[in-house]
Amino acid sequence: MTTLTAPITSARDFRSAAGCGEEGCDAELIDDVDVYCHSHDRFLPLAGAEPRRLRPVLAFAWRAAVCLAFLLTAAVDDALPVFLAAVALGGAVVALPLRRFGALAAYALAGWVLAGGGALLLQASDRGRLQLIWTALVVATAVAWLLQFAQDALERADVGSAAALVASVFAVAPAALAVSAAAVVPGARHLVDLPTGVSNAVLVLACAAAALALLIATCGAIARTADWTLPYREGPFSRPDPPRRIATPRRRPPRRLTGAQQLPDRIGRAVLALAETVAFAAHAATVMAGNALLRAWYWCKVGFVWAVNWTWCWARAMTVIVAGAARATLAATLLATRVVLVPVAALATAGWGALQFARNTTTYLTEGSLPGLFALLGAGALTAAALHVTWIALCRLPVLPAVRSAGRTASISGANGLLMVAAGGWAIGLLGTFHHGPIRVGWVTVTTTLLLVATSVWTYVRQHRRRPVLQ
Secondary structure, eight states, rough: OOOTSOOOOEOOOSOOOOOOSSOOOGGGOOTTOBBTTTTTOBGGGGGSSSSTTTTHHHHHHHHHHHHHHHHHHHHHHOOOOHHHHHHHHHHHHGGGGOOOOOOOOHHHHHHHHHHHHHHHHHHTTHHHHHHHHHHHHHHHHHHHHHHHHHHHHTTTSSSSSHHHHHHHHHTHHHHHHHHHHHHSSSTTTTTOOOHHHHHHHHHHHHHHHHHHHHHHHHHHHHHHTTOTTTHHHSSOOOOOOOOOOOOOOOOOOOOOSOOOHHHHHHHHHHHHHHHHHHHHHHHHHHHHHHHHHHHHHHHHHHHHHHHHHHHHHHHHHHHHHHHHHHHHHHHHHHHHIIIIIIHHHHHHHHHHHHHHHHHHHHHHHHOOOOOHHHHHHHHHHHHHHHHHHHHHHHHHOOOOHHHHHHHHHHHHHHHHHHHHHHHHHHHHHHHHTTTTOOOOOOOHHHHHHHHHHHHHHHHHHHHHOOOOHHH
């Protein structure tokens, strides 16, 4: 069963990644999503690169390509080179923590590339094409959410097959209503456009899904009460006792006539015997009718008690199915939202942030405005945060350890980024300072350099501070 705390591709333990290969590396501290070694701050994706001298060459080539993108952006006054560099860096941010999760890293990278391409496409699209793209994105997201929901709900054996099927079918209703609502909400109406016929069909689909889920739950409850003896064994009322029968009277033997009797006496006695026979027959018929009525009343009570007990058993089975479906719906909703909705929203935000980062970088490089600097820093931070949210949601690992790993990766990457800004700023800016390039050494390069120098001095002093000698 897939859970929120299990890896997506295997049952590998959360702490099972290999070390960086350096002496004294404690591999037990390294998680599957860590990008840097805990003992030496080594870059783990290149830990196995051979020969070892290839690692600094690859790192230098990567930094040189990023610096070249900034130089081209300033030279041609176009945000595309920086945007492509941001997409490449973002791909590393979202895919490298997932490198030990099989094809998930490739899926995340493909989604990020599509988000970046979609951001560029939306920038140059008219309103009709914009609505088409957003509508396709909303529908595709709803379908992906439904597929993930159904997969997780059907895999939950603890709620029963009927409850899992009810939850899977019922999930179509909120997904369809969400798609239909996206086309009528005032804030999103200009982005999502559904024809009237399609919108009505979606509403009909939502109602049909809810009705079908109710029908499946009802049939499942009936199937659980198919045994006709179940209401008497598990119902609240016991079977009524059979009624006591009314005893049938015995007919007295006819009395013999003794002595000489005249004709009138014989006729009178015959009439009397006939009356006794008729009375006996009427009495016997009345007793038989009474017994039949008692028997009929008994079977009516039996049928009523059976119906009441069956209804109670059916309601109990229905409650069990609905409760199981509710549990499956809650768990599957949380999982599907985490691995589908959150990554899609985060990737869309990151794509928009990368585009804004490229635009503000171009503005800052060409105009040198301070608001442009703050804007590009904010856009860059938003993009990085959204990409970290993406892989944290996709990996399905416990949130707090994944967030700690993301914070550690961001801190080390930020320090390396400061180093690259300082080194790249001096390497490219010196040419512009002497009028051989579009970028000049500015206060950002000087500030980052002073910050790095101060940090290095403070670290050196802290590590080599004399300790007092114990007497």
